[in-house]
Amino acid sequence: MKPLIAGNWKMNGLKASLNEIEALGPAPAACDVLICPPATLIAAMAPAAARFGIATGGQDCHPDPSGAHTGDISAEMLKDAGARFVIVGHSERRADHGESDALVRAKAEAGLRAGLVPIVCVGETEIQRERGEAEAVVGGQLEGSLPKGDGFVIAYEPVWAIGAGRTPTLDDIAAMHAFIRKRTNERIRILYGGSVKPSNAKEILALPDVNGALVGGASLKAADFSAIIAAA
Numbered sequence: 001m002k003p004l005i006a007g008n009w010k011m012n013g014l015k016a017s018l019n020e021i022e023a024l025g026p027a028p029a030a031c032d033v034l035i036c037p038p039a040t041l042i043a044a045m046a047p048a049a050a051r052f053g054i055a056t057g058g059q060d061c062h063p064d065p066s067g068a069h070t071g072d073i074s075a076e077m078l079k080d081a082g083a084r085f086v087i088v089g090h091s092e093r094r095a096d097h098g099e100s101d102a103l104v105r106a107k108a109e110a111g112l113r114a115g116l117v118p119i120v121c122v123g124e125t126e127i128q129r130e131r132g133e134a135e136a137v138v139g140g141q142l143e144g145s146l147p148k149g150d151g152f153v154i155a156y157e158p159v160w161a162i163g164a165g166r167t168p169t170l171d172d173i174a175a176m177h178a179f180i181r182k183r184t185n186e187r188i189r190i191l192y193g194g195s196v197k198p199s200n201a202k203e204i205l206a207l208p209d210v211n212g213a214l215v216g217g218a219s220l221k222a223a224d225f226s227a228i229i230a231a232a
């Protein structure tokens with residue numbers, strides 16, 4: 001399966017940050033590259049990134065196509081702005097905005113309806129892992145938040161590894177990806193996310209059933225993101 005290296009810029013980036021695209025240069029044929037900038041940059045980024053074979057995505061969407069939802073953005077709007085993917089159910093959305101599995105599934109279905117590829121995020125907290133509940137938690141999130149069909153991507157992101165500079169052991173990542181694979185099918189890409197950086201990308205991306213990475217902090221600087229793409 002062709003790996004997908006996805007950058008999640010979160011709430012970072014102004015117009016000047018589009019220079020990072022020039023610095024990245026063309027995506028290699030061996031992997032798909034995606035950047036999810038803040039929504040304000042999607043329309044400007046999409047054509048610039050497309051010239052390098054890099055896709056653009058949103059970081060969230062509303063389940064409805066339009067309506068009275070002040071401040072929200074629909075999947076159709078993301079698509080219209082040039083997005084091809086949309087991240088849904090990121091742990092920061094689940095935590096900061098109280099997003100339930102059912103809402104995450106509705107957002108993923110909205111992405112599919114609009115012709116986007118949803119990236120559905122799942123992952124346990126540190127306390128859940130310490131209690132031995134990681135698989136039960138991730139299993140429940142998969143059960144509750146995946147849409148039907150197979151036009152989506154799953155990102156396993158242990159909450160305690162995000163922005164933390166630490167990752168699970170390679171064995172733990174492989175075990176969770178095998179667990180997720182058993183609950184999905186062979187056509188679904190399963191990304192790992194949480195403190196992926198140039199120094200650990202190669203060993204993580206070499207694990208079975210790791211079909212790419214969702215990269216936060218290290219996607220903001222072209223030098224780091226390029227090194228991760230090269231590792232794939």
Ligand code: PGA
Pocket residue numbers: 008157161162163164165193194195196214215216217218
């Ligand atoms: P990080 O974030 O790479 O900065 O840990 C990953 C994510 O939240 O998608």
